[in-house]
Amino acid sequence: MKTESHKIVEKAVCRLTCGEGDDCDKATAFLISPDLAVTATHAIEEYYLEKKR
Numbered sequence: 001m002k003t004e005s006h007k008i009v010e011k012a013v014c015r016l017t018c019g020e021g022d023d024c025d026k027a028t029a030f031l032i033s034p035d036l037a038v039t040a041t042h043a044i045e046e047y048y049l050e051k052k053r
Contacts, residue, residue, distance in 0.1 A: 011031075012030050012031045012032075013028060013029075013030060013031075014028070014029050014030070014031055014037060015027075015028065015029070016028065016029040016037065016039050016043055016044075018043065018044050018047040019047055025043060025044070025046065025047065027039050027040065027042075027043030027044075028043075029043070
């Protein structure tokens with residue numbers, strides 16, 4: 001049985017896709033507000049180093 005805390009955490013976990021097509025990186029992110037997510041640096045580092053923002 002899932003507790004209320006489990007349900008809240010499940011809603012906050014999301015899939016991050018950085019880039020396009022076959023060259024994209026994928027990682028887990030955590031929603032901390034409706035329009036803001038937190039993820040590990042390595043998940044987005046290459047994308048930003050290549051200035052694809």
